[in-house]
Amino acid sequence: MLQWNLVTANQMRNAAQQEPANAATTCSQIQGAISSASAVYYPVSFQWQADIAHWASNAIQSSTCSVEPGTVEDVAVIVKGGGHSPNTGFSSTAGVQIAMSRFSEVTYDAAASTADIGAGLIWDDVYDVLTPLGVNVVGGRVTGVGVGGFTLGGGYSWKTNQYGLTIDNMISYELVLPNGTIVTPSATVYPDLFWALKGAGQVNFGIVTKFTMKAYPQGQVYGGYITYAPGEMNAVADAVVQWISENNDPKASVLPTFGAALGLPIAIALIFYDAPTAPAGTFDAFMNVPYLYADLATQSYGDLVRAAPSNTTNYSRLAFNTAPVYNLSPAVLAQVINQTIYYADTDTLLLGEILHGSWYFSIDVEPFLASAFTGNNQGGSYPHSEALMPICFTFSWELGLDDSFWMNAVQQSADIIMQTAIAEGQPLTGVDVVKYNNYAPANTPLQQLYGSNLPRLQALKAQYDPNNVMGLTGGFKV
Structure with missing residues (x-):
């Protein structure tokens, strides 16, 4: 669910000159200004609890009220955005929270081969609508991922080897600007905003209420996950190296994960082929490693997305980090x-359980084809024209007292792996060696997120939000 912190449009326009309005008063003003298609909820109603819920418990804050706009016109009355990030304050607030759940339409235009997708959906919902129509879009790889934050941050997909990132497949956005104006940025209308929204759009230029994306024919796919015995981690790593050297089929993709849960080291490989069966030998590198269990089948795209192990860290405290590398x-x-x-x-985990309450972490490596970045890139504020592989770190723990310890631990782990790549000669110190912002921690310098695009983004921010209305919200600010 895409969620946004809220204040009214007028209050946001005057934010640079005025003290912030009392949140309770703001809630009341919003309730009086919106149409019957929208609603305001207060603690501790069921809907308020649903609106502030977050899959990472450290990202939950108790808002003064929550608002569910039902029309883009009501969004224009209200204005602001975030849900994908576990960083505290990026998709939550102690003030006024807006949940975009009522923006839940999926409409396919067969003549244009495009799909209109509401900002309040998760990808599971999108696939459920598009599958019977025989089409698909470039979306999330695992269950429960929200459309809004994922798309505005970039969007690595099972179909990235064929079509690039989600932002490379955008046709237009429906956007409410900070002054309440409703616009539709595309390659020809507001092209500067269209470029900016492709990677830096979460909370800088207004609220996106609808995404129009390219749609592609989609039949059944093949894949699932393989779980390996703890002693096979080196063999799985060798399989990754072999896969990278041998695979040039853009329909094939893998997502290997190395991790630990309650002291037990694990390796899992998610595999995907964009057809009912994979050519013989496609995944031999991974199938030849002794495994405990494999759940591989011909199935719908949505069923494959749901089949992967998920919700391992639901409602625990959690942090992401990332180390982009050229070569795994x-x-x-x-x-x-x-x-x-x-x-x-x-021994380390037993001590950790006593002192720090850690119980799960994972490191995902993402071996995409170089052609995914050079052949499909349409440009955008997330510079991904080079084949950087976004290694993802996920650390989970139990108590707020341990936040500092584990956030430092995940940062150190990412730094060690980055330094290993640099030490072997990978050129990872240039201005455009950027981190994927959907994986990046809250303290990441903006230069590491947007590279040489940052000055242009800051100029656009000043042009479209001169009073820094969006500065009242969470997230990475340009």
Whole structure:
């Protein structure tokens, strides 16, 4: 669910000159200004609880009220955005929270081969509508991921090897500007905003209420997940290296994960082929490693997305981090395993359970084809024209007292792997060696998110939001 912090449009326009309005008063003013298609909810009603809920417990804040706009016109009366990020304050607030759940339409235009997708949906819902129509879009890979934050931050997909990132497949956005104006940025209308929204759009230029994306024919797919025995982590790493050297089929994709849960090291490989069956030998590198369990089948795209192990960290405290690399080399993968073993070591975890309450972490490596970034990139504020692989770190723990310890731990782990890649000669210190902002922690410098695009983004921010209305919200600010 895409969720936004709220204040009224007039209050936001005057934010630079006035003290913030009392949140309770703002709630009342919103309730009086919106149409019957929208609603305001207060603690501790069921709907308020649903609106402030977040899959990472450290990202939950108790808002003074929540608002569910039902029309884009009501959004224009209200204005603001965030849900994908576990960073505190990025998709939550102690003030006024807006949940975009009523923007839940999916409409397919067969003549244009496009799909209109509401900002309040999760990708599971999108696939459920599009599957019977025999089409699909470039969306999320695992269950429960929200459309809004995922898309505005970039969007790595099972179909990225074929079509690029989600932002490379955008036709237009329906956007409410900070002054309440409703616009539809595209390659020809507001092209500057269209460019900016492709990677830096979450909370800088207004609220996106609808996405129009390219749609592609979609039949059944093949894939699922393979779970390996704890002693096979090195063999799985070797399989990743082999896969990278041998695979050039854009219909094939893998997402290997190295991690630990309650002291037990684990390796899992999610595999995907965009057809009912994969050519013989496509996934032999992973199938030839001894495994405990494999759940591979021909199925719908949506069923495959739901089949992967999910919700492992639901409602625990959680932090993401990332280390972009050009090459998932043996040395980089060996360091991934070193980090996994370090945190999975029985003695370390037993001590950790007593002192810090950690119980799960994972490091996902993402070996995309270079052509996904050079052949499909339409441009955008997230610079991904080079084949940087966005390694994702997910650390989970139980108590707020341990936040600092585990946030430092995930940062150190990412830094160690990044330094390993640099030490072997990977050129990872240039201005456009950027981190994927959907994985990045809240303290990431903006230069590391947008590279040489940052000055242009800041100029556009000043043009479209001169009073820094969107500065009242959470998230990365340009």
